[in-house]
Amino acid sequence: MKKIFILLQKEFIQIFRNKTILPIIFVLPVVQLLILANAATQEMKNIKLAIVDYDCSPESRGLIEKFTFSKFYAIIPVERSTKKAIKLIDMGYADAALIIPNSFGAMANRSESIKLQLLTNAINITSAALINRYTSSIVLDYATNATVEFGKPTISQASIRHWYNPTLDYKLYMVPGILVILVTIVGMFLTAINIVREKELGTIEQINVTPIKPYQFIIGKLIPFWVIALAELMFGLVIARVVFNLNITGSIPLLFGFAAIYLIAALGLGLILSTSASNQQQVMFMAFFFMTVFLMLSGLFTPTESMPSWANWFNKINPLFYFMNVNRMLILKGSDFSNLWPNFLAISIIATVVIIIAIKRYKKTS
Amino acid sequence: MSYIEISNLSKSYGKIKALNNVNINVDAGELFGLIGPDGAGKSTLIRIVTTLLLPDSGYVNVLGYNTREDYKKIRGEIGYMPAVFSLYSDLTVQENLDFFAGVFGATVAENYNLIRGVYHMLEPFKNRPAGKLSGGMKQKLALSCALIHRPKVLILDEPTTGVDAVSRRELWELLYDIKHQGITIFVSTAYMDEAKQCDRVALIQKGRVLGVNSPHGFAQMFPHKLYDVYADGIWSFLDKIRALDTCKSAYMFGSNLHYVSTDDAETTETLTNKLHQIGLSGDVDIKQINAGIEDYFIRQLTENAELS
Numbered sequence: 309m310k311k312i313f314i315l316l317q318k319e320f321i322q323i324f325r326n327k328t329i330l331p332i333i334f335v336l337p338v339v340q341l342l343i344l345a346n347a348a349t350q351e352m353k354n355i356k357l358a359i360v361d362y363d364c365s366p367e368s369r370g371l372i373e374k375f376t377f378s379k380f381y382a383i384i385p386v387e388r389s390t391k392k393a394i395k396l397i398d399m400g401y402a403d404a405a406l407i408i409p410n411s412f413g414a415m416a417n418r419s420e421s422i423k424l425q426l427l428t429n430a431i432n433i434t435s436a437a438l439i440n441r442y443t444s445s446i447v448l449d450y451a452t453n454a455t456v457e458f459g460k461p462t463i464s465q466a467s468i469r470h471w472y473n474p475t476l477d478y479k480l481y482m483v484p485g486i487l488v489i490l491v492t493i494v495g496m497f498l499t500a501i502n503i504v505r506e507k508e509l510g511t512i513e514q515i516n517v518t519p520i521k522p523y524q525f526i527i528g529k530l531i532p533f534w535v536i537a538l539a540e541l542m543f544g545l546v547i548a549r550v551v552f553n554l555n556i557t558g559s560i561p562l563l564f565g566f567a568a569i570y571l572i573a574a575l576g577l578g579l580i581l582s583t584s585a586s587n588q589q590q591v592m593f594m595a596f597f598f599m600t601v602f603l604m605l606s607g608l609f610t611p612t613e614s615m616p617s618w619a620n621w622f623n624k625i626n627p628l629f630y631f632m633n634v635n636r637m638l639i640l641k642g643s644d645f646s647n648l649w650p651n652f653l654a655i656s657i658i659a660t661v662v663i664i665i666a667i668k669r670y671k672k673t674s
Numbered sequence: 675m676s677y678i679e680i681s682n683l684s685k686s687y688g689k690i691k692a693l694n695n696v697n698i699n700v701d702a703g704e705l706f707g708l709i710g711p712d713g714a715g716k717s718t719l720i721r722i723v724t725t726l727l728l729p730d731s732g733y734v735n736v737l738g739y740n741t742r743e744d745y746k747k748i749r750g751e752i753g754y755m756p757a758v759f760s761l762y763s764d765l766t767v768q769e770n771l772d773f774f775a776g777v778f779g780a781t782v783a784e785n786y787n788l789i790r791g792v793y794h795m796l797e798p799f800k801n802r803p804a805g806k807l808s809g810g811m812k813q814k815l816a817l818s819c820a821l822i823h824r825p826k827v828l829i830l831d832e833p834t835t836g837v838d839a840v841s842r843r844e845l846w847e848l849l850y851d852i853k854h855q856g857i858t859i860f861v862s863t864a865y866m867d868e869a870k871q872c873d874r875v876a877l878i879q880k881g882r883v884l885g886v887n888s889p890h891g892f893a894q895m896f897p898h899k900l901y902d903v904y905a906d907g908i909w910s911f912l913d914k915i916r917a918l919d920t921c922k923s924a925y926m927f928g929s930n931l932h933y934v935s936t937d938d939a940e941t942t943e944t945l946t947n948k949l950h951q952i953g954l955s956g957d958v959d960i961k962q963i964n965a966g967i968e969d970y971f972i973r974q975l976t977e978n979a980e981l982s
Contacts, residue, residue, distance in 0.1 A: 314776035318765065325764050510760035514819075517724050518777045519750045 311520060315528025323532060329498065333536060337490050337544040342551065344486050353379065355439050358386040358393045358402040365413025371450050375406075380442055390427075397429050404428040404439050406447075416451050479552050484635035485608040487544045488628060492602075494537040495571045497595050499578030503529055504591045507582075522671050530575045537571050538564065557642030566634045566648070569655050573627040576662035583669040602628040627662075630655045675738070677702045677827050677858045678723060683732035685718055692718040694881040695732070700827075700860055700874075705853045707872030708862040711975065715881040716862040717757060720831045723860065724754045737826055750778065753825035753857075757832045759812045763805025767796055767815055770804050771822055778823030789818045791851045810841035817848065821857075828852060830861040834868065846871045866968045877971055884974045889967040896965030896973065898922055899940050903931040903949070904959040914952040920945075925972060932969060 324330060357375060361368050375381045384402045386393050393405035407425040415422045426443055430436035506512040515525060541564070548554040556563070577598065585591035605612070605619050606628035612620060623629040630651045637643040645652070678700035685693040692715045700706040708716050721727040723734055725745035734741045736748045761770045771793075775782050786793075792814050799807060804815055813833060820828060830849075834842045846868070853859055861872070869875045870889045877884040877892075885892065908915075908931050915924045915933065922934040933945065942960045949958055 311777055311779070314773060318762070318769070318773050321769065322762065322764050509763070510756060510758050511762055513726060513756055514754070514760045514774075515777070516726060517749055517752065517754045518774070519746065519779075520777050 312524050312527050315520070315524060316531060319528060319532045323536070333494060333498075333540065334543065336493070337487075337540060337547060340486050340490060341483060341544060341547050344482065354382050355380055355442065356384050356401065356403045357381050357443070358384040358396050358405040359408065360386055360388060360390055360393045360405060361408045362388060362410040363408050363412040367413035367416045367451075368408045371408065371412075371447065374446050374450050378446065394427060397427060400429075402429075403435070404443065406443060422451060480554060480640060481636070482608075483548045483552055483554055484639045485606075485632055487541060487548070488606070488608070488631045488635055489603065490544050491537050491541050491567060491571065491631070492574050492599065492628060494540050495533055495574035496578040496581075496599065497592070498536070499529065499533045499575050500581040500585070500591045500595050501588055502533070503579065503582035504585050504588050508587050523667065526579065526667060526670060530572075530579070533575060533578075534568075534571050537574070538567060541567050554639065556639050558638035559644065562645060562648070563635070563638050566631070566638075566652060566655065569652070569659050570627055570631045573655060573659040573662045576659065576666040577627075579666040580662070580669055583666070583672075602626050605629065606632045608632060624654070625658060627655060627658050630658075675702055676700060676735070677704075677737055678706075678860055679735040680719070680723070681732050681734070683719070683722065683729050683734060685715075685722065685727070685729050691881050693722075693729070696878075696881070696883050698876050698883060698886060700858060702858055703853070703856065705849060705859045705871070705873045706861070707869055707875040708860070708878060709866060709869050709875055709971065710862075710864065710878035712864055713880075714878045716864075716878060717831055718881075719878070720829060720860075720862055724752060724829055725749060750823075751826045753820035753823065753828045755816050755820040755828075755830045755833055757835065759816060761804050761812075761816055761819055764803055766801050766803055767807070768800040770815060770819055774819040775822045780823040782822060785822055785824045788824055788852075788855055789821050792818045792821070792848050810837060810844070813837060813841065813845060814848075817845070821852065825857065827858045827860060830859070832862055832864060834863055834865060842868075866971050869967045869971070875967070877974060879975055879978050882978070884978055892967045892970045893965050896970045898965075899935045899938065900963055900965045900969060901933040901935065901940075901942065901945055902927070902961055902963045903933055903945075904929070905931075905949070905954055906956055908954065911949075911952060911954055915949070918948055918952070920948070923973065923976065927968075934969075934973070 359372055359375065361372065372383070376383055384396060386396060386402075386405070390405070390407055393402065393407070396402040397405060405427045407427070409422070409424065412422055412424070424447060426440060428436045428439050503512075506515070545554075545556065545560075549556070578595070581591050581594045581598070585594060605615065605623055605626055607623075608628075612623055612629065615623075634643075634648055634651045637648060676699040678698070680696055680698040683693055683696040684691070696715075696719060698706075698708075708719065710716050718727065722729050722741060723736060725736075725741045725748050728742060737751055739745075739747045741748060762773070765773065771782055775785070796807075796811060796814055796818065799811065804812065807815060817830075817833070820830075833845055837845065842865075849859055849861065849871075863869075869892075872889065874886065874888050875892065876886045885895075887895070909926055912924065912926070912931075915921060915931070920935045920937040920940055922936045924931060924933050926932075935945070937944075942962060946958055946960055949960075
């Protein structure tokens with residue numbers, strides 16, 4: 309016990325004396341949250357829309373006005389010609405063109421079903437889908453009996469309501485995910501680099517000839533980063549609350565409870581990586597590789613439901629997937645333990661397996 | 675009792691035999707030197723003795739404990755100073771010392787008298803990060819940290835490599851002091867002149883021990899007549915001297931030349947004549963000398979190198 313205390317003391321002195329790592333630990337969450345949450349947004353703004361109005365009735369002008377006042381659209385002036393509108397899209401001056409047929413006003417008044425056509429530049433599928441969705445919702449809002457056709461009529465007239473994030477604020481979706489990245493970077497990267505640095509400098513050899521046991525060394529290495537990563541999560545949540553007005557609807561102790569178990573898995577992974585690398589360059593590269601794979605599949609950017617089944621199978625052992633789940637469910641939805649327990653069970657199993665492998669590997673290589 | 679018992683020890687890295695059937699016994703209270711050129715296997719041997727590496731065959735007992743089974747007991751009783759500085763350079767002198775005392779369950783205060791000789795030179799810098807010390811100071815700190823738990827055996831891997839001449843001498847003086855405090859010392863070095871400082875020496879090359887003896891004992895084993903020659907510009911005649919019929923070997927020794935003769939009838943006169951014949955002019959100062967340990971080593975190392 310006393311030896312672990314001595315190791316911890318030494319580790320904390322070194323961390324707090326490190327003029328490079330320490331600022332990064334605290335600057336990282338601020339920068340990541342502020343920049344990433346704002347930049348990595350899927351909200352569309354300034355959609356360049358060309359409207360071809362064959363009707364020129366008060367009703368069609370009313371619809372155009374709706375688009376003019378929307379902050380999401382910039383209206384591109386165009387002659388009454390579908391061909392001209394398509395040319396604008398071809399040349400990149402417009403993202404989409406909305407074609408209002410000449411019977412629009414009359415049919416709207418007679419409550420007949422109206423069909424409008426939307427032509428979208430679909431080079432970026434994500435933004436095309438968003439434009440389609442936004443545009444049809446504005447049209448629907450104006451005339452409930454209208455349908456927007458995208459080439460062929462596919463859209464249903466069902467109204468959409470977004471639960472838990474009613475304004476579809478993309479930041480609220482991103483912030484919990486970014487918190488996961490932060491905690492993982494501190495947990496996995498810093499642990500791995502720290503241990504490899506001792507290898508590189510040869511200090512681990514000096515430690516190895518002392519009576520310090522491997523488990524003492526591992527505990528001495530993992531606890532500091534476990535504490536720092538949890539502090540990082542707290543720090544990140546405060547920033548999210550202050551800057552993005554993120555309201556944590558679920559229980560905060562439950563969130564930290566999950567993070568505490570998750571971190572054992574992340575730290576253990578860091579330890580496994582450190583046993584396979586002999587310098588910091590190697591370990592950084594390996595950690596980056598694993599982090600990217602885990603992150604891409606975790607559902608931070610794209611919903612896991614739309615991934616192929618092999619990806620969903622892989623996600624069963626992906627710790628980031630569970631943390632991402634729990635973070636969003638707990639922060640946005642307010643889920644409690646009765647909803648989250650499968651995630652707790654899974655992460656506990658993963659953490660146990662990882663840490664056992666890590667200790668075994670460490671003992672073998674030292 | 676042997677404090678370190680190395681028996682039939684072999685270790686290979688792939689096809690390279692780093693150690694080949696090594697046998698060495700280090701007695702209690704000895705200052706024992708392991709001397710050999712770079713790549714002789716010194717570090718491998720030391721890493722096995724310090725329980726950092728397992729041998730392929732043979733065994734090492736330290737204080738009666740086997741390095742394979744009882745490595746935990748050995749680690750508590752030895753002090754190890756590796757060849758490269760491996761203390762925490764971001765911790766201060768004092769913090770390093772406290773840390774290494776702590777991990778052995780000792781305190782700096784209780785063993786202070788043991789390291790006083792080393793540490794009093796470091797004391798003025800005790801709040802300086804270890805990485806910011808000079809090379810010699812780093813060595814002294816490493817030595818202090820290796821001693822702070824009062825080990826029974828102190829093992830040093832090339833402590834004088836890359837250290838200036840003054841610090842080298844200081845370090846050897848410190849090793850004497852430590853030896854007089856009753857600590858057995860096992861030290862490796864590539865410098866042959868340091869062999870004289872040891873009680874006993876093992877000469878190692880290409881993984882083989884060429885002999886274990888006291889420095890004096892080694893010197894007496896030298897089988898030929900040896901002459902010390904001084905003349906201006908003698909080094910430029912080295913090739914011609916080596917071509918002489920009685921020349922076993924000739925090598926520069928400081929500013930002088932050591933000439934090993936195969937002819938027992940050789941005298942200073944006959945040798946002087948030979949040197950004049952090959953064109954060496956001016957004052958030639960020749961005297962027959964007793965071989966030192968270095969002469970013996972040079973002979974052994976060249977012969978061993980020619981054999982393999």
